[in-house]
Amino acid sequence: MAEDAPRRQPTLDEVAERAGVSRSVASRALNNAPHVSRAKREAVERAVRQLGYVPNPTARALATRQTGAAALVVSGEDPSIFADPFFAQVIVGASAALEEADLHLMLCLAASDRGRKRVAELLRSRGADGAMLMALREDDPLTRVTEEAQMPVVFGGRPVGTTPRWYVDVDNVGGARKATEHLLSRGLTRVAAICGRLDTEAGRARYRGYRDAMLAAGLDPFPPQEGDFTEPSGAAAMAALLVNHPDVEGVFAAGDNMAVGALRTLRKAGRQVPADVAVVGFDDLTVARIADPPLTTVHQPIEALGREMARMLVALVNGQDPTALILPTRLVVRSSA
Amino acid sequence: MAEDAPRRQPTLDEVAERAGVSRSVASRALNNAPHVSRAKREAVERAVRQLGYVPNPTARALATRQTGAAALVVSGEDPSIFADPFFAQVIVGASAALEEADLHLMLCLAASDRGRKRVAELLRSRGADGAMLMALREDDPLTRVTEEAQMPVVFGGRPVGTTPRWYVDVDNVGGARKATEHLLSRGLTRVAAICGRLDTEAGRARYRGYRDAMLAAGLDPFPPQEGDFTEPSGAAAMAALLVNHPDVEGVFAAGDNMAVGALRTLRKAGRQVPADVAVVGFDDLTVARIADPPLTTVHQPIEALGREMARMLVALVNGQDPTALILPTRLVVRSSA
DNA sequence: GAGTGCACTGGGAGCGCTCCCACTGGAAGC
């Protein structure tokens, strides 16, 4: 390819000439616009086929002021947070919805300062028709960038602090409450919480749900035992919990990865799950199903999250005014609690 | 945003006018090109700041015939294969390398016919400056599309059948051989292989490596017990193996997910790992470390795979002629073998 | 018969940028 004869791609003018029509007619024929006679439409189609014509998306973009692409921005210092299968599922959902609208997906992993700068430029330069932002932490520098964005922006999960106009979130509070209630309903009272990063809204909301359920049952909530949503952090948090509260009977972990880490620590400590300590997770990742024992967890519709974000963005791009969305969560009972 | 006063973005002409220079000078100043006096350069910079000017990437793309984006195409019938954390790591690597070259990442999940058609159009229309293709299976319809691509194409992993000019792959044969040799070195002789899809080159190559090692040791290789790289398929394959070869002593699984599935089946069957049956995986995913017992596996540099693909593509885009690359694998000994 | 409407047509002006090229004037070379 690199060294190939650089035979220029045919242009619309050439198609028009070959079809014996004007450029305007050819353009209309290509876009299925009205005001083209059947004969000319067919002539254009023939010329397109003969010449192997493919419209130049860049030129089209310049003329229409529409890039045909939507950006998905994943913020975070550490690019490895992206390794969380959570994002892969969001992408699958978003990609499917964008495909329906014939938009391409630009994926921006904004980890470094340079990366964030590029995202900022993309947002300000109309390098895409719209953007979806995920995983904004407190004081995330990208939050400010969205203010000067020259395109609609949809948030995946609410950022900490402000509530944007357009977002799709999951019912974190309700899910955490259900999880905790499930533990309490089995007669347990010493139920602790391993929570995610408290500088994320998901981390806070899930702890809030846990606390609500505890208070409603007339119990003292444990102080938050903070992790960062990873397996090792869950293992560490569980270890700390066993030291400080050796009599703990139940644990709500605000993420499956952390729950699996807790399981590992418990096994190492010789505690039976769920007999000695019951564990409930959050997310319902693949790992929940294959954990040992299989994890009781709160299912959140991750793919739907991505899909709805993309749909909302498409609506905005089309000039509609959708409303923010909170997707339901539900408890999936397996063996760990 | 959607309803905002549509105050047009300032253009380069306006910047030039404000700075009291011509458009050419302004353009050169912006691109750090030579032939601009210090005074005018500063005047342009000032005007840019005052106007909040951001260059329009689409217009630039049209003029330069460079889109500033590279596509990463993940092929596959089922979008859920993308949920494999493997791809996330590839993306992290590719994203980092593209960022260095100031290219954006377009992610194309070509699952449906429609998706594939869009990818084909992207490749033929120069909708990106180059493309990286992953996970091409035998007879994948996208293989043909690359022939008429109007841009350089780099393959991640070799497709089945042909060997493209530019690809980055991992030493699958060598890795599988090392894994098998490790099992044999412990005196085991009845060593079976759970292999991945045999319509992928990775699946085939890894089985080949296993077979080579068995033959070299004067042993009869087991016939391939095929899985599809997922955990359940590994569990099922292990179950089948236990039925057909109850005396099996060691298993080489061509993927960590399948290895973890095998572990699950073995535990259910009451077989101790590694005492009764030793297991070696392939990939060194996160799950290998947290598996019970921790998985001995073949580490492959997945992030590097993505990074090198992107670097190779960047080189091609810049008119250089890089050579194909095969990245090394190494055995990581943990407890399962 | 002139008047009205409408499906169709093609010319031309952008979209906002890059880059070629012709031009200037002052420094350097002879």
Next chain:
DNA sequence: GCTTCCAGTGGGAGCGCTCCCAGTGCACTC
């Protein structure tokens, strides 16, 4: 003193498309 050179400059022609609009013919009214 007169060329030669070259950093610096701005005009203008694209890049390949969309879309407005004025213009054409033809059917159909009154």
